[in-house]
Amino acid sequence: QKEVEQNSGPLSVPEGAIASLNCTYSDRGSQSFFWYRQYSGKSPELIMSIYSNGDKEDGRFTAQLNKASQYVSLLIRDSQPSDSATYLCAVRRNTGNQFYFGTGTSLTVIP
């Protein structure tokens, strides 16, 4: 079982819609959760970090964490074509140094 799993997509949404990206993780001891955006040919950039159960909002982005169900999601409201990218979910355990990354979900926002 992979540490972090994501649906690879591709996920297509029309401009202005809500894009929903999901991620599950295997280690219940995980403490830190991250969403990165990666444009083609570029390096990942951090969008959101979340540490506690519930929702965390930042502009058009909302991260949701449910530790009991071991999933974390990212909602993008009012999706824009510039949001088209691959979104990587990353998890850090409460022990050790590693961050575990999913393989990413490709999102396309159609104008």
Added chain:
Amino acid sequence: GAGVSQSPSNKVTEKGKDVELRCDPISGHTALYWYRQSLGQGLEFLIYFQGNSAPDKSGLPSDRFSAERTGGSVSTLTIQRTQQEDSAVYLCASFLGGSTDTQYFGPGTRLTVL
């Protein structure tokens, strides 16, 4: 500098040759990671440096891979006797450490082994 820098940006080499990849982290960041990203794949952890502590090498795929970090700053990832399966983008990330675990990634080095 303002961000993490890596060099070279692209490297093409022949199978069997050695390569060195360089990472300059953000000034003051005590922690540094190396990752490998193959086409269409997630990030594969390679090695982690934290201050003066012994590095966590648990992600290095073989003994052909090694890394060092001099003076707690610049890091070099060395791949000896390169193989075609080593072709990937090698990413470096640094973070402040302590209670802060936000990683900042460099632009990466795209390695192609012919």
